[in-house]
Amino acid sequence: MDNSLEGLNLHDPAVEELKLWYETTEDKETKERLLKILQMHIKRDCYSINLNTPVTPVRQEILQFTNTNNWELLAQQKVTQYRLSPNMASGEWAGQVLKMLVSMQKAKTVIEIGMFTGFASLSMAEALPADGQLFACDIEPYLEKSGRSFFDKSPHGKKITVKIGPALETLKTLAKEGVKADFIFIDADKSGYVDYFKSALDNNILAPRGTIAFDNIYWFGEPYLQKGCENTVMARVQKAIIDDPRVEQVLLPVRDGIALVRRVEDI
Numbered sequence: 102m103d104n105s106l107e108g109l110n111l112h113d114p115a116v117e118e119l120k121l122w123y124e125t126t127e128d129k130e131t132k133e134r135l136l137k138i139l140q141m142h143i144k145r146d147c148y149s150i151n152l153n154t155p156v157t158p159v160r161q162e163i164l165q166f167t168n169t170n171n172w173e174l175l176a177q178q179k180v181t182q183y184r185l186s187p188n189m190a191s192g193e194w195a196g197q198v199l200k201m202l203v204s205m206q207k208a209k210t211v212i213e214i215g216m217f218t219g220f221a222s223l224s225m226a227e228a229l230p231a232d233g234q235l236f237a238c239d240i241e242p243y244l245e246k247s248g249r250s251f252f253d254k255s256p257h258g259k260k261i262t263v264k265i266g267p268a269l270e271t272l273k274t275l276a277k278e279g280v281k282a283d284f285i286f287i288d289a290d291k292s293g294y295v296d297y298f299k300s301a302l303d304n305n306i307l308a309p310r311g312t313i314a315f316d317n318i319y320w321f322g323e324p325y326l327q328k329g330c331e332n333t334v335m336a337r338v339q340k341a342i343i344d345d346p347r348v349e350q351v352l353l354p355v356r357d358g359i360a361l362v363r364r365v366e367d368i
């Protein structure tokens with residue numbers, strides 16, 4: 102019997118719990134049934150990913166680099182301030198969702214808060230028109246060079262401008278420059294999400310009829326499972342959105358969850 106769990110998506114804590122049970126149970130029948138259930142999860146994800154339009158070769162290269170680069174060494178040598186890791190990249194499925202959303206939005210200007218290796222940046226840039234622009238914001242100078250090396254291989258890379266610095270400062274600068282974004286993807290430090298959201302609305306960086314997408318809205322189950330969950334970082338993000346009468350929201354259970362938020366008058 103094939104007992105591989107390769108490709109199991111552990112963003113859902115219920116799946117993680119099943120995996121733990123599978124690994125620790127000594128009852129043969131229970132173990133077999135748990136393996137079958139876990140493999141059903143893998144098959145469902147594979148089915149979806151295989152039917153999604155494949156990512157372009159340059160985006161494939163970005164994923165390869167993301168998965169093989171020695172992030173630990175870079176952090177040890179202080180090339181990066183933080184210990185970055187491959188699972189920070191949004192991945193094929195979320196990347197395709199973002200590309201589709203940018204296309205449906207007919208966006209001309211996109212802001213991505215938290216670029217990392219640029220996988221989502223290029224996914225979204227591929228859906229922009231030739232004169233479209235995407236501002237990819239990150240705090241790590243190292244990522245500008247690595248991102249650019251891939252963007253320059255793609256005909257869509259010229260639409261991407263990398264902005265290095267704390268994203269809240271970058272947003273203020275973009276606001277002063279009069280940038281209005283049709284689509285904003287928030288995917289940097291989770292403790293900054295509320296400020297990014299408020300800045301986008303208060304400073305009208307979000308263009309009329311624009312959309313904000315927040316990644317990791319389930320944060321591995323933290324906002325709905327932890328004790329005193331109303332104080333967790335993602336619960337505070339949710340409170341800020343729900344309490345804001347200017348917007349409507351929907352959650353998409355893709356990977357670790359994506360929230361879509363738009364102004365009430367634009368719905």
Ligand SMILES: C[S@@+](CC[C@H](N)C(=O)[O-])C[C@H]1O[C@@H](n2cnc3c(N)ncnc32)[C@H](O)[C@@H]1O
Nearest residue numbers: 189190191215217221239240267268288289290
């Ligand atoms: C989850 S990763 C982004 C993944 C990327 N959006 C993707 O889909 O592939 C988060 C990124 O946010 C960056 N970051 C963390 N704090 C930041 C801040 N205050 N301002 C700007 N970027 C920040 C990190 O350096 C990291 O590259």
